[in-house]
Amino acid sequence: MDSAWLVPAALAFGIALGAGVFAIVLMAARRGQRAADVVSTAVPDGVDQVLDALESAGVVLDPSNNVVKASPGAMAFGLVWHQALVHPELVALVDRVRRTGEPVTEELHLSRGPFGDAAIYLFVRVARLGARYILLLAEDRTESYRLEEVRRDFVANISHELKTPIGAVGLLAEALVSASDEPEQVKRFAKRLTKESERLARITQEIIELSRLQATDALTRADLVDIDHVVAVAIDQNRVVADSHRINLVSGGDAGAEVFGDETLLVTALHNLIANAIQYSPEGSRIGIGVSQRDGIVEIAVTDQGVGIPEDELDRVFERFFRSDPARSRNTGGSGLGLSIVKHVVQNHGGDIRVWSQPGNGSTFTIRLPEANRAVGASLGAHA
Structure with missing residues (x-):
């Protein structure tokens, strides 16, 4: 066999082998980095500072739904306990975003904390944060719901409070007409009519006074x-x-x-x-x-x-x-x-x-x- 071509062939084989080994090492390194990324609990740069500054609730979850970062608001609302989301409703939203990749927004009525009886109303938005993480943001709407409930109660109560004396005034007026030939009955109905009209005037005045007090x-x-x-x-x-x-x-x-x-x-x-x-x-x-x-x-x-x-x-x-x-x-x-x-x-x-x-x-x-x-x-x- 001619030895003249053996040297270049060996050299080419060595180069090819070295390139293959380098490629294998590079792939292994990349796989190792990806594995390290999966194991790592570090959130993207800047997210920690943003969550710390949030007055509302913010939570970052890893692929296993472990809470890797939570804002003080999330802890105050009782959304996180033992590094996990407390409420199944929130977990369901996180799973949906992870499955579809699309952000979701919902209003939820939840208990405060894992054992709490107090209710909170939250406006929740869940979205992907990079390739691995899920970001959950929750804004407390409890006070808005409470004020709306107070407003509804106010309207219902004022309707009831005004209906009683107004109805009484109408009935007494009819009774006066019917008893026009009976002086004693007229006096009795007139006295009651005066009392009901005073009550109506008092309620109306107090409503006006309360509205004025609430003005700027x-x-x-x-x-x-x-x-x-x-x-x-x-x-x-x-x-x-x-x-x-x-x-x-x-x-x-x-x-x-x-x-x-x-x-x-x-x-x-x-x-x-x-x-x-x-x-x-x-x-x-x-x-x-x-x-x-x-x-x-x-x-x-x-x-x-x-x-x-x-x-x-x-x-x-x-x-x-x-x-x-x-x-x-x-x-x-x-x-x-x-x-x-x-x-x-x-x-x-x-x-x-x-x-x-x-x-x-x-x-x-x-x-x-x-x-x-x-x-x-x-x-x-x-x-x-």
């Missing part, structure tokens, strides 16, 4: 208000009703307290608290109205010895048209707006209102307002 210009001018005078006027306005129920109204505490605000509105708020206390107090009992000053805050407390409020209703007493005892309220002509008006008056003055109560042992409603010498005028336009 509810407190356009703030004057120096003497709290002693506010207490005296509010007590005087309720004196006749209290006396008719043999209820003793007693005032006391620190004298000389002053706040910045609208005296008429503050009198209305305190009047409503005292009237509410009278309404739920037994005859022959006592209602105390006390004023105190401390740490730059003026407190006006109204304490009764009435029926009290169940603990599960304490958070609702300031809602419009809410009544702890509907039968008693309707019998006494209550509209269910009094405490809501109190809340908005106080908030418009930069303060807050608190309630303590125990069934059978009475209640205490406390208005807290910034003291005049420390109040900041600019804060008086704060609204609920």
Whole structure:
């Protein structure tokens, strides 16, 4: 065999073999990198910082649906527990996106956390994040749903509240016509007609007042208000009703307290608290109205010895048209707006209102307002 061609052939074979080995090594390296990518839990650059900055919920999941990154909001909403999504509904959305590759958007009603009874409403969007990860974003819509529910309740309640006196006025007017030849009947129906028309006027006025308090210009001018005078006027306005129920109204505490605000509105708020206390107090009992000053805050407390409020209703007493005892309220002509008006008056003055109560042992409603010498005028336009 001629050795002249063996050297080039061997050289060519060596080059080919080396190229093959290099290709194998390169493929192995690439496969190794892909395997490392699968094992790695690192999310794409910048995603960590974005999730940390989110006020809403954000979650990044790997191909096994393990949570590799979650925003503080996701933890607060109870969406993640033990590095996994809590809710099957969210897992189903993630699986659908992984299967189809298309982003999805849904509104979901979920429980807060794995064991929670509280409900949350979330606007959820799920989409791919690169080739491996799934990004889930959730915006809390719970407050929007709650406000919508309050609005529906308000419309329903106001329709009911107005329908009763309006219907009564119509029936009494017809009765007056029928009893035109009976003077005593006319007097009786006329008296009831006057009472129902007054009730209708009172509800309408309170609705107007509440709407005005919720407006942006509810407190356009703030004057120096003497709290002693506010207490005296509010007590005087309720004196006749209290006396008719043999209820003793007693005032006391620190004298000389002053706040910045609208005296008429503050009198209305305190009047409503005292009237509410009278309404739920037994005859022959006592209602105390006390004023105190401390740490730059003026407190006006109204304490009764009435029926009290169940603990599960304490958070609702300031809602419009809410009544702890509907039968008693309707019998006494209550509209269910009094405490809501109190809340908005106080908030418009930069303060807050608190309630303590125990069934059978009475209640205490406390208005807290910034003291005049420390109040900041600019804060008086704060609204609920």
